[in-house]
Amino acid sequence: xxxxxKPSAHHPALPRNALGLxxxxxxxxxxxxxxxxxxxxxxxxxxEACFEMDLPAHRIAxxxxxxxxSKAPTYFLSRSHGFNSVHGRMPxxxxxxxxxxxxxxxxxxxxxxxxxxxxxxxFCHAVRRKLNMTYIVMNNGCYGLTKGQFSATNDKNSPxxxxxxxxxxxxxxxxxxxxxxxxxxxxxxxxxxxxxxxLIQAAISYKGFAFIDVVSPCVTFNNHPASTKSYxxxxxxxxxxxxxLDYVEPKEEITAEYDEGTSTSVELHDGxxxxxxxxxxGHDPRDADAAIHTIRTNAAKGTIVTGLLYxxxxxxxxxxxxxxxxxxxxxxxxSELCPGSKALEGINARLR
Amino acid sequence: MSGINDFVIxxxxxxxxxSASANTMVAKTLFRMGIPVSPKNIFPSNIQGLPTWYEVRxxxxxxxxxxxxxxxxxxxxxxxxxxxxxxVVPGGWLLYDxxxxxxxxxxxxxxxxxxxxxxxxxxxxxxxxxxxxxxMVYVGALVELLAMDMDALKGVIxxxxxxxxxxxxxxxxxxxxGRDYAREHFSCPLAIHARTAESAKGKIMVTGNDAGGLxxxxxxxxxxxxxxITPSTSLAEAYEKxxxxxxxxxxxxxxxxxxxxxxELAAIGVAIGGGWNGARSFTATSxxxxxxxxxxxxLAYFAxxxxxxxxxxxxxxxxGMPTRTGQPDIISCAYASHGDTKHVLLFPSNPTEVxxxxxxxxxxxxxxxxxxxxxxDLDIGMNDxxxxxxxxxxxxxxxxxxxxxxxxLEAFQSVKGKAWGRYLDVDGDAIPYRTLPGTHPSMGSxxxxxxxxxxxxxxxxxxxxxxxxxxxxxxxxxxAATVVxxxxxxxxxxxxxxxxxxxxxxxxxxxxxxxxxxRAGVRLNAMRLKAFPFNEDVKAFCAAHDQIFVLEQxxxxxxxSLLITEADIPATKLIPALSYDGMPxxxxxxxxxxxxxLHPEKAAAAx
Numbered sequence: 001x002x003x004x005x006k007p008s009a010h011h012p013a014l015p016r017n018a019l020g021l022x023x024x025x026x027x028x029x030x031x032x033x034x035x036x037x038x039x040x041x042x043x044x045x046x047x048e049a050c051f052e053m054d055l056p057a058h059r060i061a062x063x064x065x066x067x068x069x070s071k072a073p074t075y076f077l078s079r080s081h082g083f084n085s086v087h088g089r090m091p092x093x094x095x096x097x098x099x100x101x102x103x104x105x106x107x108x109x110x111x112x113x114x115x116x117x118x119x120x121x122x123f124c125h126a127v128r129r130k131l132n133m134t135y136i137v138m139n140n141g142c143y144g145l146t147k148g149q150f151s152a153t154n155d156k157n158s159p160x161x162x163x164x165x166x167x168x169x170x171x172x173x174x175x176x177x178x179x180x181x182x183x184x185x186x187x188x189x190x191x192x193x194x195x196x197x198x199l200i201q202a203a204i205s206y207k208g209f210a211f212i213d214v215v216s217p218c219v220t221f222n223n224h225p226a227s228t229k230s231y232x233x234x235x236x237x238x239x240x241x242x243x244x245l246d247y248v249e250p251k252e253e254i255t256a257e258y259d260e261g262t263s264t265s266v267e268l269h270d271g272x273x274x275x276x277x278x279x280x281x282g283h284d285p286r287d288a289d290a291a292i293h294t295i296r297t298n299a300a301k302g303t304i305v306t307g308l309l310y311x312x313x314x315x316x317x318x319x320x321x322x323x324x325x326x327x328x329x330x331x332x333x334x335s336e337l338c339p340g341s342k343a344l345e346g347i348n349a350r351l352r
Numbered sequence: 353m354s355g356i357n358d359f360v361i362x363x364x365x366x367x368x369x370x371s372a373s374a375n376t377m378v379a380k381t382l383f384r385m386g387i388p389v390s391p392k393n394i395f396p397s398n399i400q401g402l403p404t405w406y407e408v409r410x411x412x413x414x415x416x417x418x419x420x421x422x423x424x425x426x427x428x429x430x431x432x433x434x435x436x437x438x439x440v441v442p443g444g445w446l447l448y449d450x451x452x453x454x455x456x457x458x459x460x461x462x463x464x465x466x467x468x469x470x471x472x473x474x475x476x477x478x479x480x481x482x483x484x485x486x487x488m489v490y491v492g493a494l495v496e497l498l499a500m501d502m503d504a505l506k507g508v509i510x511x512x513x514x515x516x517x518x519x520x521x522x523x524x525x526x527x528x529x530g531r532d533y534a535r536e537h538f539s540c541p542l543a544i545h546a547r548t549a550e551s552a553k554g555k556i557m558v559t560g561n562d563a564g565g566l567x568x569x570x571x572x573x574x575x576x577x578x579x580x581i582t583p584s585t586s587l588a589e590a591y592e593k594x595x596x597x598x599x600x601x602x603x604x605x606x607x608x609x610x611x612x613x614x615x616e617l618a619a620i621g622v623a624i625g626g627g628w629n630g631a632r633s634f635t636a637t638s639x640x641x642x643x644x645x646x647x648x649x650x651l652a653y654f655a656x657x658x659x660x661x662x663x664x665x666x667x668x669x670x671x672g673m674p675t676r677t678g679q680p681d682i683i684s685c686a687y688a689s690h691g692d693t694k695h696v697l698l699f700p701s702n703p704t705e706v707x708x709x710x711x712x713x714x715x716x717x718x719x720x721x722x723x724x725x726x727x728x729d730l731d732i733g734m735n736d737x738x739x740x741x742x743x744x745x746x747x748x749x750x751x752x753x754x755x756x757x758x759x760x761l762e763a764f765q766s767v768k769g770k771a772w773g774r775y776l777d778v779d780g781d782a783i784p785y786r787t788l789p790g791t792h793p794s795m796g797s798x799x800x801x802x803x804x805x806x807x808x809x810x811x812x813x814x815x816x817x818x819x820x821x822x823x824x825x826x827x828x829x830x831x832a833a834t835v836v837x838x839x840x841x842x843x844x845x846x847x848x849x850x851x852x853x854x855x856x857x858x859x860x861x862x863x864x865x866x867x868x869x870x871r872a873g874v875r876l877n878a879m880r881l882k883a884f885p886f887n888e889d890v891k892a893f894c895a896a897h898d899q900i901f902v903l904e905q906x907x908x909x910x911x912x913s914l915l916i917t918e919a920d921i922p923a924t925k926l927i928p929a930l931s932y933d934g935m936p937x938x939x940x941x942x943x944x945x946x947x948x949x950l951h952p953e954k955a956a957a958a959x
Contacts, residue, residue: 092624
């Protein structure tokens with residue numbers, strides 16, 4: 001565990017983005033996770049994504065639950081407000097925050113215990129509500145802070161560090177998310193920044209519920225050779241090698257050559273595009289059934305399919321459903337919210 | 353003692369038979385005649401088939417507590433004939449459907465047999481109509497028996513049938529059949545009956561939950577999340593009803609958001625997320641919901657997030673009596689959540705106060721940056737009350753509390769002489785300044801957490817800092833005591849050393865009970881608590897009296913415990929007066945409890 005405070009000085013030669021900010025401006029405090037923890041790589045990818053997208057950090061709200069993963073928001077975007085809520089309840093807090101101000105970006109960070117066990121209900125209902133947010137699960141198959149118990153995403157028979165086999169079937173959060181109506185569903189690996197970065201960028205750009213399940217090995221409790229959530233296993237069994245993708249910002253022109261037969265372009269709400277290079281046995285990511293089929297057939301073979309699994313290009317979000325005003329509710333003046341004494345007279349009259 | 357404009361009528365019917373709306377019509381008609389009434393709906397936790405009762409006390413004098421002793425019983429439910437018959441006072445009346453012959457083993461009451469089912473069978477062919485109009489036939493009979501104003505009744509029926517005007521004729525036909533039968537067979541009106549009066553003039557008839565929903569609209573709430581639970585459900589529904597009417601732009605956009613959450617955990621989580629992000633947010637629930645919300649309440653307390661929670665209390669423990677009233681959540685709300693927590697509670701005593709205190713709760717939440725719980729109950733929440741009309745002062749300032757804008761953040765150091773820290777007490781009132789997400793590009797961001805933190809919201813495991821922070825939050829409670837509503841004090845005997853403390857829905861019973869006691873030569877001073885924490889007035893009242901009854905609707909004298917622990921009132925002074933059978937407390941209970949303690953001889957004589 002690192003415990004040294006980060007120096008705040010910047011090297012003057014650090015590259016700056018359109019807002020004149022450096023990567024350092026998107027960082028948080030020093031990570032207190034174990035050296036080599038997959039979560040730190042995801043943190044780095046989030047920082048990189050926001051920097052590259054020129055996002056004003058203060059327009060982002062970071063929300064999390066409880067656990068190693070939920071600590072991560074302290075390690076990125078120190079200029080953003082963050083809310084480390086209670087275990088498994090990040091989705092409800094984010095729902096309220098989003099209802100209050102629809103204009104911010106919401107990045108929810110959760111873990112496999114936080115989402116697939118104690119918070120499974122809240123996860124499902126946030127998906128159902130089409131909450132406009134990016135929901136990242138840092139998935140390591142175990143409970144780190146309480147010393148390595150299995151979580152509900154740990155594969156059946158994948159053993160603990162002590163060699164005990166996990167007797168229960170795993171919950172596949174991507175399959176659930178697709179089935180419950182999430183508009184953007186991806187799986188990635190903390191060790192594959194090349195893939196993770198565009199996925200995070202696309203998820204942030206997506207209007208609606210964007211879910212990324214990131215396999216993120218726990219170096220202390222679940223990184224032994226027999227674990228299916230270890231760096232080694234995921235590298236050996238990741239079906240991402242052929243499933244490459246690029247995120248193209250709205251302002252950029254698509255310059256790379258994309259071969260008609262091997263790539264698909266998915267347009268996101270803000271005009272940005274996600275270029276997908278088809279995998280050999282690939283499925284159309286707009287096809288939910290095909291996505292679930294791909295996940296299941298790969299899982300049966302012991303392989304992990306990563307990349308953008310499913311996208312619904314025209315999802316409506318919760319505010320569309322609720323019919324709320326375009327202005328953020330938290331900024332409405334009391335004069336517009338309180339109907340005043342005159343209206344009250346009418347109400348009294350109806351009650352006589 | 354019963355007579356004109358002073359009696360209790362009770363309807364015993366079957367749940368789901370359409371009787372509720374017919375019974376409400378009777379109460380509303382009497383109210384529109386200018387007579388104060390207090391209807392109590394005593395209903396089962398069931399949709400159809402179980403017994404349900406509707407009691408209406410009619411009192412021109414304005415005594416609106418529930419009263420035992422039924423003068424007039426409308427016995428429409430064979431399942432409960434025995435107990436319904438037993439409840440009628442000697443000399444009272446019992447109306448029943450005599451289509452089937454029935455022997456009533458009492459000769460000290462007057463029976464009013466009406467072959468209601470036969471009348472309906474003759475008039476209508478449709479089975480559903482035959483069933484529904486039975487209710488209107490007995491309403492018609494009551495018009496004659498109780499001398500109810502027919503025009504007032506017509507107005508009430510027409511209001512209730514808005515949008516279903518076609519049904520008006522048939523309903524009035526049913527009423528007429530009942531009137532005709534009553535006039536032909538009984539001597540109308542009875543000794544107890546209604547007469548146009550003035551004492552309910554200017555009042556409104558409304559439930560506390562309707563008032564609570566309206567309070568949230570006036571209080572500026574824009575985020576509401578709730579989970580269905582009796583008896584709080586109708587509060588969230590009322591918010592939606594009023595918001596839809598009062599909070600939609602010309603373009604049809606809503607200036608509010610409501611989410612029916614997946615459970616109470618999520619409901620309060622949504623409210624906290626909204627409160628954290630600067631929207632006035634609330635949830636409504638009842639006892640079991642409080643248990644589920646407790647973890648989150650601790651977070652909101654410790655992270656200092658403003659929210660409002662309406663607790664419509666019902667009988668506990670566990671699922672308890674979902675459709676009966678009580679005040680059993682005083683302790684569980686005052687100290688909700690693990691660790692050292694304490695919450696601000698408000699105690700409205702009727703729908704008018706649910707409105708005023710409910711709206712005020714949103715100001716207090718933001719002022720104090722903490723959850724505020726409005727402690728209503730099933731009696732206030734779901735029963736119709738004749739109460740003062742709602743009022744609103746348009747010049748009232750609805751302060752958003754200490755929230756810093758970007759400019760204020762930049763100027764903070766120079767204005768306050770200290771760098772801003774989210775949990776730093778700059779003003780000495782223990783209330784820090786907060787910032788909202790999205791305010792400033794490089795200032796004011798912080799990490800809200802339920803883990804221990806220092807004055808700058810940084811994680812800490814340093815016990816000294818932890819202690820310092822939770823001590824400051826406790827001091828905030830002292831500030832709260834100076835801003836919450838003061839108690840209502842009623843001094844009936846200036847030199848008297850005996851008092852009674854009460855709160856919430858028991859107000860009508862206490863006021864009536866104290867009048868009765870006064871007539872019996874016993875005068876008590878009374879204090880109605882309106883809030884926790886207790887302020888100086890509460891302590892002064894306790895200091896000025898030697899023995900004080902503490903009336904509450906729970907088994908364990910929870911408010912008494914709170915007074916002992918939080919206001920240092922000697923336990924020996926505080927005499928528990930506990931009514932917790934799920935029914936609204938009566939004046940007779942107040943009188944009896946006081947007399948038995950102070951003057952056992954008078955109590956015996958009164959029985």
